[in-house]
Structure formats: C-alpha cells, structure tokens
Amino acid sequence: MSGRTISQERAAANAGAWLARLQRDDLTAADAEAFDAWLAETPDNAEAYREALAVWHEFEAVAPEVGAELAELGRRQALRQGVSRRRWIVGGGLAAAAALTVAVLPQISGQPDVQVYATGKGEHRRIALSDGSTIDLNAESQLSVAYSRKGRDVVLADGEAIFDVAHDPKRPFVVEASGRMVRVLGTQFDVRNRDRALSVTVARGKVQVSPVAASSAQAFVLTPGQRLRIDPEGVGRLASVDPAEAFGWRTGRLVYRDEPLADVVADLNRQFVRQIEISDPELARMPITGVIVIDDQDAVVARLGLMLPVRSVPSERGTLLLRK
Amino acid sequence: MAAPRSTERVDDEGPLYRAFLEKREALLLFLAARTRCMATAEDLLQDLYLKLHGLDDEAAVRAPAGLLYRMATNVLVDHVRSRDRSARRDASWRQETRSTLAGEDVAEEAAADEALIAQERVRLLAEAVAELPPQMGRAFRLHKLKGLTQAQTAQAMGVSVKMVEQHIQAAVRNLTRRLRP
Incomplete structure (x- = not known):
C-alpha cells in the first residue's frame, strides 16, 4: 500500500469518475458546474484530478504509438499461448500442479x-x-x-x-x-x-x-x-x-425521526451532485420526521416542502431552501 | 502557474471578469479534460476570455459562473469536433511502424537517447493497458486510443453508454495509479 491518506484515495477515485464524465458526448454546462463544485471541495480533488489528467494527456499524445505497441503485444501473447498450449499436452499434470501452487500462495504468505x-x-x-x-x-x-x-x-x-x-x-x-x-x-x-x-x-x-x-x-x-x-x-x-429504518438507505429510503433539517440536507447532499443549501440557521434546526425516497432530486426537494414550510429556488450550487 | 498575458491587464472590473479570474484554474482543468495537452487548454481559455469582451456584462451579473461554464462547454464541444477527434481518426492508427513517433512533438527533434526513452515509455503505457481487465481495456482502447465517442464505443462493444463511462472511469483510476510520476 502507498502512504496516501483516505481523503487522497477518495479524491483519486472521484477524479477518475470526473474525467470519464467530462468525456460525455452530451456534456452540459450543468456537468461543468458540478465539476467546479467538486474541485472546490478540497485541494486533494484538484491534485488527484491533475494527476489523472497528466496520464490521460500522455495517452493522448502517443495514442497511435501505444495502439501499435498493443497490437504487437497481442501478437506476441498469441504466439506464447500457442507454445504453452502445446506444452500443456505433453506435461499436463506438471502444469496443473504449478497452477495450483500459484493459487494457494496468497493464502500462506501471511500478508493480508x-x-x-x-x-x-x-x-x-x-x-x-x-x-x-x-x-x-x-x-x-x-x-x-x-x-x-x-x-x-x-x-x-x-x-x-x-x-x-x-x-x-x-x-x-x-x-x-x-x-x-x-x-x-x-x-x-x-x-x-x-x-x-x-x-x-x-x-x-x-x-x-x-x-x-x-x-x-x-x-x-x-x-x-x-x-x-x-x-x-x-x-x-x-x-x-x-x-429497517437504519437500513433504508440501501433501497433508497431515508427515514428520520426528529432530525434537524441540516442533518437531513447533509445526507441528501451525499446522494446528489447538485447541492442543497439552507438559507437561515433557524430553518436548519427545524426537526423532520418522515420517509424521504431518494429518486429524482427535484421530487425530493418538493417532498421536503410537504414536510416543512419551505420553498426552493435555484442557486449557483444547486438549490436554495427558503422559509415559506 | 503563469496566467495568460492578457488576463493580467484586466481593466474591466465587471462581475463576469471577476468570476473569470476566480474560476480561471477550474475552467482550465475543465477544458483540459478533452484537449491534447495543458497548452491547448490554455489556448481555449484565452479564446473564451476574448469572447467575454463582446458580452453585455449586465446580463451575466446574476449567475456569472453559470454563463462562464456554458461558454466553456460550448468552446469544448466545438473544439473537440473541429480538431482533436477528426485529426486522430485520420491519423495512422493502423500504421504499426515506429516512424509515427517522429510525428509527435516529443520525438520530433529529440536526440536518439530521448527517442529511446520515449519508446520505452510507450511500451510501459501499452503494457498497462494490456493488463486492464478485458472489457475495461477494450473500452479504453476504442474510446481513448482510437478516438471513438462514448456512444460509438458503446455500439462497438454492444453495451450501454453508461457502462462505457464506468469502464473508462475504472481504467483512468487503474492507469493513473500505475503510471503517475
């Protein structure tokens, strides 16, 4: 294992996801703004993204050469497989024993x-x-x-x-x-x-x-x-x-009993890229009791409006909740 | 990191320009996702900056960042259509001789030993791709190396576009971990 922190590991995972998402054929400004929000979350994100980008650009620069090399590797591998298949016929028992040893090795090495x-x-x-x-x-x-x-x-x-x-x-x-x-x-x-x-x-x-x-x-x-x-x-x-309430998130249901709106919104903001913001601290403390089904974000916000006297307006990061 | 010269002498204090300066780094990283290199992304950012001059600042006051990203998305989509992809598709993908290395700026005027280092690096990159799980490797080869769009890659592989994106995401993670400096 490398000496990277958990935050860096997570940033690296998300950097890959973002780089892939930004290649979408139907890329929209909403994707772009969500990307901006992710970058702003922690300096680890920009750093991980730059790292992924460096490798991505490297492939871009030598794509034909790497393609040619891959074709060459494929040919050589096919050749080797041809050879080993012939050997298998001659010494099948030996080869099987060797394969078994390889499979068992990780177990007995003691290294988790x-x-x-x-x-x-x-x-x-x-x-x-x-x-x-x-x-x-x-x-x-x-x-x-x-x-x-x-x-x-x-x-x-x-x-x-x-x-x-x-x-x-x-x-x-x-x-x-x-x-x-x-x-x-x-x-x-x-x-x-x-x-x-x-x-x-x-x-x-x-x-x-x-x-x-x-x-x-x-x-x-x-x-x-x-x-x-x-x-x-x-x-x-x-x-x-x-x-069943605590396990609800697995099937897309969040169950709350007297939880402050701020905590509920924090949960929701982990489920959607577009972020929900709360306009004032008093509103953030209001308790919520009920079930929120996680499907479409607009529908989720509308459901909040049924549970509390709140209305929503679009904001730069996503949605802003205001007191009705 | 040096800013393009013209952004250094911004005399307009409008909200759109302030937003541009504030978002400069993020916009650059966004554009770079689809350019050949960082320098091309800088060029695109410069184009975007020049386009700000013709805009009515008042109209952008309410959501300057939103406008900037709409413009950046358009710049990027246009750029990809006009240059990178078409250029790559016409490129000699099937030409399997090493002479294509000479067409690349790295090797263009490089000394013999530098060319050797570049060749060794190409071998490492290829090996890393070869060791990806088969479907993931295939998605990466079609999309990144052959320059097919995600939809074309999905069609070629007989899977959904979403699946292609997931393969690419996992491939990026895997290759970055293995090949980062």
Missing part, C-alpha cells in the same frame, strides 16, 4: 490482502467478500478490507455501510470506525461514521463496540433492534429502533 473501496456522491456499492460476507457502501464513503488467516479487519474511515457477515468463529470480523471497534461473529448491522459521530445499528446477531485504544471508555454489547450513538465528545447512548 488489503482492498480499498470508495464511493462518490450518489454512488452505492455492494462489495462481495471472499468469505461470503457482503458490504453495502453508502454514498461518499471509504473503507478498507484486510483479510488474513487470523481475522477479518475492516476500517470504515468515513461514511456508512451495512455489513452482512458470514459466520466464522475462527476469524472474528472487526470494523474499526471513529476510534471504536465493532466486533462480531456473524450478523447484520449498519455502521455510520460521519462528522466524528459514530452510530451502530444491529439487525441480526450480537456485536460489541469498544474503544480501539485502551481507555476507561465504556464497551457496549448491542442486540437486534438496538442502536448505539456516540457523539464527538465520546458520550454513548443506546436506543431501541426499527433496524
């Missing part, structure tokens, strides 16, 4: 295989892991997975994910987020690590949440239907919830 996954705005991703576990990654999230013979270690650096963990008593599944470890054997649960606040909701099985560093902070054991929230000051609170 680390994979990094990142999602951008509005992007959801399902990750199928080698042990049968799955991870659903919400928008603007970043996690890494390290599997070894001794354990399954996941770091949720930022964002939210639902874990569906295959039972394996010999290899505990541990999720690290916001200075806590969530340890499980086989279960389904949601971990949310946003703005330095951690939230863990369990649907099935049992999980333990404890501090990563040795400290006097409390450890919690959660059972199905329980949610633990730890605020940025480290204060934890347990509550009974319907797990």
Whole structure:
C-alpha cells in the first residue's frame, strides 16, 4: 500500500469518475458546474484530478504509438499461448500442479490482502467478500478490507455501510470506525461514521463496540433492534429502533425521526451532485420526521416542502431552501 | 502557474471578469479534460476570455459562473469536433511502424537517447493497458486510443453508454495509479 491518506484515495477515485464524465458526448454546462463544485471541495480533488489528467494527456499524445505497441503485444501473447498450449499436452499434470501452487500462495504468505473501496456522491456499492460476507457502501464513503488467516479487519474511515457477515468463529470480523471497534461473529448491522459521530445499528446477531485504544471508555454489547450513538465528545447512548429504518438507505429510503433539517440536507447532499443549501440557521434546526425516497432530486426537494414550510429556488450550487 | 498575458491587464472590473479570474484554474482543468495537452487548454481559455469582451456584462451579473461554464462547454464541444477527434481518426492508427513517433512533438527533434526513452515509455503505457481487465481495456482502447465517442464505443462493444463511462472511469483510476510520476 502507498502512504496516501483516505481523503487522497477518495479524491483519486472521484477524479477518475470526473474525467470519464467530462468525456460525455452530451456534456452540459450543468456537468461543468458540478465539476467546479467538486474541485472546490478540497485541494486533494484538484491534485488527484491533475494527476489523472497528466496520464490521460500522455495517452493522448502517443495514442497511435501505444495502439501499435498493443497490437504487437497481442501478437506476441498469441504466439506464447500457442507454445504453452502445446506444452500443456505433453506435461499436463506438471502444469496443473504449478497452477495450483500459484493459487494457494496468497493464502500462506501471511500478508493480508488489503482492498480499498470508495464511493462518490450518489454512488452505492455492494462489495462481495471472499468469505461470503457482503458490504453495502453508502454514498461518499471509504473503507478498507484486510483479510488474513487470523481475522477479518475492516476500517470504515468515513461514511456508512451495512455489513452482512458470514459466520466464522475462527476469524472474528472487526470494523474499526471513529476510534471504536465493532466486533462480531456473524450478523447484520449498519455502521455510520460521519462528522466524528459514530452510530451502530444491529439487525441480526450480537456485536460489541469498544474503544480501539485502551481507555476507561465504556464497551457496549448491542442486540437486534438496538442502536448505539456516540457523539464527538465520546458520550454513548443506546436506543431501541426499527433496524429497517437504519437500513433504508440501501433501497433508497431515508427515514428520520426528529432530525434537524441540516442533518437531513447533509445526507441528501451525499446522494446528489447538485447541492442543497439552507438559507437561515433557524430553518436548519427545524426537526423532520418522515420517509424521504431518494429518486429524482427535484421530487425530493418538493417532498421536503410537504414536510416543512419551505420553498426552493435555484442557486449557483444547486438549490436554495427558503422559509415559506 | 503563469496566467495568460492578457488576463493580467484586466481593466474591466465587471462581475463576469471577476468570476473569470476566480474560476480561471477550474475552467482550465475543465477544458483540459478533452484537449491534447495543458497548452491547448490554455489556448481555449484565452479564446473564451476574448469572447467575454463582446458580452453585455449586465446580463451575466446574476449567475456569472453559470454563463462562464456554458461558454466553456460550448468552446469544448466545438473544439473537440473541429480538431482533436477528426485529426486522430485520420491519423495512422493502423500504421504499426515506429516512424509515427517522429510525428509527435516529443520525438520530433529529440536526440536518439530521448527517442529511446520515449519508446520505452510507450511500451510501459501499452503494457498497462494490456493488463486492464478485458472489457475495461477494450473500452479504453476504442474510446481513448482510437478516438471513438462514448456512444460509438458503446455500439462497438454492444453495451450501454453508461457502462462505457464506468469502464473508462475504472481504467483512468487503474492507469493513473500505475503510471503517475
């Protein structure tokens, strides 16, 4: 692994997405403005984009030569395959044994295989892991997975994910987020690590949440239907919830009970490139209770208007919410 | 990073010019997505700047950034249609001799050892593309190296345009990680 930060990794993933999007045949000014907004988010974004651009331009400059070289590589490979196919007929047993050794090697080398996954705005991703576990990654999230013979270690650096963990008593599944470890054997649960606040909701099985560093902070054991929230000051609170609500984002439904509009808008802004802004702080504090279906952004904004006395006007970054 | 000379002596203090100066870097990076190199993007930015003179500033006051990006999008789409793509399609893609290297500014007047370094780099670039997963590599070759549009690439591969974009996105990520300086 290189020594890049999570933010840089995410910027690199998004830089690729933007460079691809800007190649669209039907590129519009809206794409351009959304690109501008993304660049402005963090200096890492411009840097990652420049890096991708440098490689992109390099290919542009020598496209015919690279094409010719690829054709040459293809010819040579075809030639080699012809040779090895003949050898296979002669010494098939030997070749099969060699192939098996190669396949087993990563397992016995003891080096965990680390994979990094990142999602951008509005992007959801399902990750199928080698042990049968799955991870659903919400928008603007970043996690890494390290599997070894001794354990399954996941770091949720930022964002939210639902874990569906295959039972394996010999290899505990541990999720690290916001200075806590969530340890499980086989279960389904949601971990949310946003703005330095951690939230863990369990649907099935049992999980333990404890501090990563040795400290006097409390450890919690959660059972199905329980949610633990730890605020940025480290204060934890347990509550009974319907797990289906916390898991709703996977199917495009966000469920809120007395959440301030600012938090709801922060969630929505992770799902859409066009950003929603709130005109005044008092409006930002107004509580929302209800279900927001994430489909078309205009429809979502219209639904907000049904839940609160707000109206929307177009703004430079997207949409501005005003008090009615 | 040097600004084009004429932007340094902006005497007009209108909101459109201020927005241009503020957005200069972002506009450049936007334009560069489809140009051959940064220098061409600078040229396009200069064209865009010159076009600002003919505009009624009052009309742009409400959303100067929006207007700038509409103009930049038009400049880019026109540019691509008139130059890069057509030039590339006419280029000798099928010509598989190394002599085409001489047509490139890098190698044009380069000394023998520089040409050798350039050749070695071409080999590295090609190997990186060859090692992409097959569909991703095919999308990249058709779209980036052969210069097909995303729609043409989709048609050639029998997949959706969205899928092509995803392949290109993943290819950019993969190649950048591998080839960045």
